[in-house]
Amino acid sequence: MTKEIVLNPFNDKFFEENLMKNYGEFAEMTQRYVLQFASKRKDVRELKTIEEMQKFVEHYPEFLAEQGSVSKHLSLVQELKEVVGTRKLMELSMFEQDIVCQNKFNAHFEQLQQFIGDSSFHDFDKLKLTLIFIFRYQHKLDDHLSTLRTLLRQHCQLEGREIEVWSVFDLLSSILDYFGMDQRSTPLFEDEKTKLIGKLTSLVKFQFIDIECVFTQHKPLLSRVIDEIMKNQLKVEHFPYLSDATLDKPPKDLIIFIVGGATYEEALTVSAKRQEHKCNIVLGSPWVHNSYSFLKDSITNFTSFLDTA
Template sequence: MDHHHPSSFTHAHHRHQNSATISTESDGNLVSNIFTNYIKKALKETGPGMKSLLVDDFALAMTSNGMNQTDILKREVFAVEPLMMTSNKSKSKSLEKVVVVPSREEESLRFVKAVCILRPTNENVNALCERLRGGGNGTSTSSSYGEFHVFFTNAIDERKLRAIAKADARGGGNKVKQIQEIFCDVIAMDECAFVIDSRDCFKEDAMRAFDPNGGMRKRVGNNNSSFQRTNYEYALMCDPSWGVRNGTPLIDRCVEGVTSVCLALKRPPMFRYSAKSNIARRIAEDAQRVASEREPGLFDFGRRNDEGYCHVLIVDRFDDCVTPLLTQWTYQAMVHEIFGISSSNRVRAPDAQKLSKKPEEFILSSREDAFFRDHKYDDYGDVGAAVKKYVDDFANERSKTTASKSTASVDDVAKFVERFPEFRQKSATVAKHVQLVHTLSKVINDRQLMKVSEIEQELACAGTSVNGLEKQVEEIVNDPSFGESEKVRLVALYCLRRETEAPQICQHLIRVLSNHVGGKRIDALDCMLRRGGENARTSDLFGTKTIAARMRTSVSALKGAENVYTRHVPLVRSLVAQCVNGKLPASEYSPTWDGFTPECSKKPAEIIVFIVGGATYAEARAVAKFNASKESNNIKVTIGGYSMLHQSRFIENLANVFDEERGP
């Protein structure tokens, strides 16, 4: 077979059967471990010898979350290089967990193997072809590397494979040694959480954490002012029929991401969607077509039907607008809410004692940071106590080391030198968490978040009495010491809770609010109530629609909660519990598959929840806690969204949806 002929090249390097893909063994089918194993297997199958990892921006974030610099170097990778010179260099340079170098234009590296991990986009394929041909497009003046081993993060079509084959032939041939598909077309943010968007979601200015406007862009005046559109994620909260700019590409990207997770978990999928959501139905139906029509061979895992399906729930963000509005009190969620955690797990946080200095950048990774792994789901008080103990333990260890220096033997000195890197790393970790907790404490005090959060929890939790809370809400709205963010969120929560019981009070609070905040925030509130109100949403958000729901709510309220600030339980927790027990109503979460039967719904082998419009770390925590509970029946749940939301991003998205709905 002629390796360079386009058709023979395609058959040599492409696969249509699942058996030809890279297989991995995962720990409990956690997406983070699956993706890490994919990368390790890709590097292993390249064989021994020096390697350079060629990545796009997406693969750079995915790789940095899965492997650190030491892991990379152990596998003979001496550099991580952007595929294109136009890649996001600022992101690359600040990424601490992998070494990133600029593209080499003149240097010949014939003895080095290029391991390419790329999304199968037209842009990436064109850039790869330019490298293979040996020039042009600002990527490289020569193909440099002696071998190319290409791994695409999702299925690639025949047309693109033929283009790569032709480029390889024109560049001298026999450089592309293999092309494989590894299904990791999302970014694992946590053990059981993923996102699709690889762009940073930092707050624009870390100092805005101390802003009374809560890190949101301040807009004063009428509806002519607008939020700056730095991304088009809001298009996923619009009706597909509106024809929003970038709407269809974002829908397609969600389909690619969700189906890649199904393939990574190696379970035949069964898609279900929020019955009242057109965007959720569109994503679910498109994903079903991929699985049953476009790539049926990929989803044939040789499993019997009685082994169970992977239930994929496509949930509309408007089904639960409460969760992204609440003040968060667990460590990971608080850090994201106030500072923002990027897709590569980086945080930019100012030092509360040195506010004039540029914010520092930290890595918050469960894989790298044992303290963060152990305490990311703890509430604020427990984290503070844990940090204090961590500091005390480190101080004791340091004092023992210092005291023993004068009487240390040669062996003692040798042991100290051996442990010094670990000691220095622990010192940096201690300093990082002390600074984060100290800064969080200052933000909480400056913005009076504890007082606000008590009212939020009363409004958000089903089974609690909200009579009289309108007075407290109005007092805060009229109080200039509270920020716009807190005022908007309290009014929004009150209206979501009592829109049918007390519509006149809701309208009064909105009128009062409009005197204190910019017009775009009122637009966002209007959009939320129309699209996520009681008549529009699929779910029984407050547990009041049926007798059974009211009984469950009453029992839950009687049980109480350990912490008054963390009583609220996200809707997703109820959905996955119903799904595990086979009690999720098909009338509310409709199946796309004609062969759906009640018997199918009772046998989920795994569950994926994809929230259109973005997930939150509070929901990721709820899923992790569910997975660890007996209620899960050992059925693993994975949650994902286009991004991880924080309050200001959610409000901005709502305001932009309002603009699209209103039209030019």
């Protein structure tokens, strides 16, 4: 039975304090939260004097509210744990991070084939890994793309999903023509080799510093864009001004709007950069994407583009 819960940082202090935590950190903080509440319940059972009972009654509504909050977040963590375990997301996440942050084409290709052939992984996750791989190694694919397409046809069945998987297979090559590195104004990966990137070598080098763990190695393009804004190094040819004014010092307020949808990782990046640069940074977008909604939206718009081309 599906149960919906409301998470609102404005009336949920625990959620507000842990909104930007990753799965492991959030689970740990929830465990502490439960233990703290359990300690309070123990204190309640040990009320002995009239004064102690009266004080408890005065704070009873707060006690009930906290009990509901603890129950809600514990249920959430239990559900997350089940999803992470069922879909083997820890293993998938490690591989995703390794693809985008390392340059190991042969090893990654072998691993990807193993993932696709493993029936314990969800079919959509196999498709997502394949898309990450072909964007990462577009310049090295050659005949490997047809091999991956064949494997996906053999091992993936997404009947009943809103995305028609066979159309995705047919569009794999064409998608690169539309979304590939030749179409991007700035590089996403360290070793992309395009004419533009050759002119912008200072932008090419990713510095993966302050890596907390293998699950958070990747930094989105937005991270670098914000840093360049704060250093007054943003390229005007990529982000033109609407006025003749130029920045001579870092802004105190920065509004970023991403057309087509932002991601949760980008929201996390904005939160971190807000603290790092001591700047009031606001992220706006018509939609917050996960990988499924992003792929669905991309395929829909790309298909429309082909129909009108």
